[in-house]
Amino acid sequence: MNTNQQLVELATPGVQGLKPYAPGKPVEELERELGIENAVKLASNENPLGPSPLALAAAREAMGNIARYPDGNAFRLKLALADKLSVDSEQITPGNGSNDVLEVIARTFAGPGDEIIFSEYGFAVYPIAAQAVGARAVVTPAINWAHDLEAMAAAVTENTKVIFIANPNNPTGTWLKAEEIEAFLAKVPDRVMVVLDEAYHEYMNQPDYRSALAWLDEHPNLIVTRTFSKAYGLAGLRVGYAVSHKQVANLLNRVRQPFNVNLVALAAAEAALADEAFLRRAVEVNAQGMAQICQVLDDRGIDYIPSVGNFLCVRVGEGDAVYQKLLHQGVIVRPVSNYGMSEYLRVSIGVAEENDRFLEALFGVLA
Ligand SMILES: *Cc1c(COP(=O)(O)O)cnc(C)c1O
Numbered sequence: 001m002n003t004n005q006q007l008v009e010l011a012t013p014g015v016q017g018l019k020p021y022a023p024g025k026p027v028e029e030l031e032r033e034l035g036i037e038n039a040v041k042l043a044s045n046e047n048p049l050g051p052s053p054l055a056l057a058a059a060r061e062a063m064g065n066i067a068r069y070p071d072g073n074a075f076r077l078k079l080a081l082a083d084k085l086s087v088d089s090e091q092i093t094p095g096n097g098s099n100d101v102l103e104v105i106a107r108t109f110a111g112p113g114d115e116i117i118f119s120e121y122g123f124a125v126y127p128i129a130a131q132a133v134g135a136r137a138v139v140t141p142a143i144n145w146a147h148d149l150e151a152m153a154a155a156v157t158e159n160t161k162v163i164f165i166a167n168p169n170n171p172t173g174t175w176l177k178a179e180e181i182e183a184f185l186a187k188v189p190d191r192v193m194v195v196l197d198e199a200y201h202e203y204m205n206q207p208d209y210r211s212a213l214a215w216l217d218e219h220p221n222l223i224v225t226r227t228f229s230k231a232y233g234l235a236g237l238r239v240g241y242a243v244s245h246k247q248v249a250n251l252l253n254r255v256r257q258p259f260n261v262n263l264v265a266l267a268a269a270e271a272a273l274a275d276e277a278f279l280r281r282a283v284e285v286n287a288q289g290m291a292q293i294c295q296v297l298d299d300r301g302i303d304y305i306p307s308v309g310n311f312l313c314v315r316v317g318e319g320d321a322v323y324q325k326l327l328h329q330g331v332i333v334r335p336v337s338n339y340g341m342s343e344y345l346r347v348s349i350g351v352a353e354e355n356d357r358f359l360e361a362l363f364g365v366l367a
Contacts (some may be wrong), residue, residue, distance in 0.1 A: 045200075048289075062263055066264065076270055091243050093249045101241065110135040115159045116161060117162070168307070181196070193221050196222065205283075211224065231310070232282075234272055316365075320342065329361035333345045333346060
């Protein structure tokens with residue numbers, strides 16, 4: 001009979017050292033634990049408006065068909081995305097969330113002895129993706145909470161296989177200007193895959209921002225990832241995708257599971273993509289909520305990291321302790337001590353009443 005430790009030693013070295021991703025606490029779990037109702041969750045950067053009604057209708061209709069396998073080639077969704085993004089549909093790789101795509105990229109290009117570069121305060125999935133394939137994680141220091149692209153380019157060695165960059169970054173909400181990315185891509189050797197994770201692209205309106213899709217033709221080693229989980233409001237269905245050179249997509253397609261996006265998710269994503277009015281409203285509600293929260297924090301003299309996403313890192317002192325106290329007020333936010341940001345908590349922007357609940361609970365706790 002194996003002991004726990006012996007069972008652990010059966011796993012690959014990478015998996016033995018792996019710490020699993022810590023997701024936001026589900027509302028039902030908190031309500032069950034505390035015996036309360038009406039908890040608010042502002043912990044996973046979800047869309048507070050829910051899904052687009054058109055996506056919901058498409059999902060309901062698709063339910064009648066779930067005895068069938070989904071279209072493993074995601075033909076219709078890829079066509080709709082190709083049209084919207086002005087790329088070829090062969091350049092798109094569908095994912096069970098963009099998380100799935102990030103892991104597929106790591107598995108496709110890196111293994112034991114290889115290096116994967118990402119930034120301090122970079123998205124928590126990157127170290128997991130690197131570790132799971134047995135690659136060495138190379139973490140470059142941030143500047144003012146943001147990616148230091150010069151340090152990242154300088155960290156490239158002959159063993160570097162993949163560089164993960166989130167623009168904008170979660171959890172810090174910092175972002176990179178077009179000219180910075182352009183200069184970075186020019187410096188990185190074309191044998192290194194550069195992943196620009198644009199999970200929050202839809203929220204961006206800064207004049208100096210540009211989606212990395214702009215450089216795909218020039219840099220075949222570039223992969224752009226996007227998701228339906230945030231502004232499109234489909235986090236629970238798990239749909240994301242990569243856009244890349246079509247030969248790179250061909251490689252990713254060999255590694256991904258053949259039916260990695262389910263039938264309901266495919267239908268909903270296609271409908272969500274067409275619902276531009278919903279997307280505009282989601283972006284607008286987010287901008288209003290961000291302004292609301294920042295204004296009140298400014299008035300109270302509470303520090304935060306300015307963010308362009310649908311979330312904000314607020315400096316609260318002892319993050320983990322304040323997180324626990326907020327839970328007891330029925331408000332779920334996200335601790336970020338796992339990122340080395342123990343003085344901060346990340347709050348997702350909600351609708352106005354949810355933001356008020358958070359602010360009131362926070363001031364109560366901090367008082
Ligand atoms: C939320 C998020 C993702 C992925 O979410 P999925 O639900 O897996 O599509 C990817 N990157 C960043 C930076 C994120 O914050």
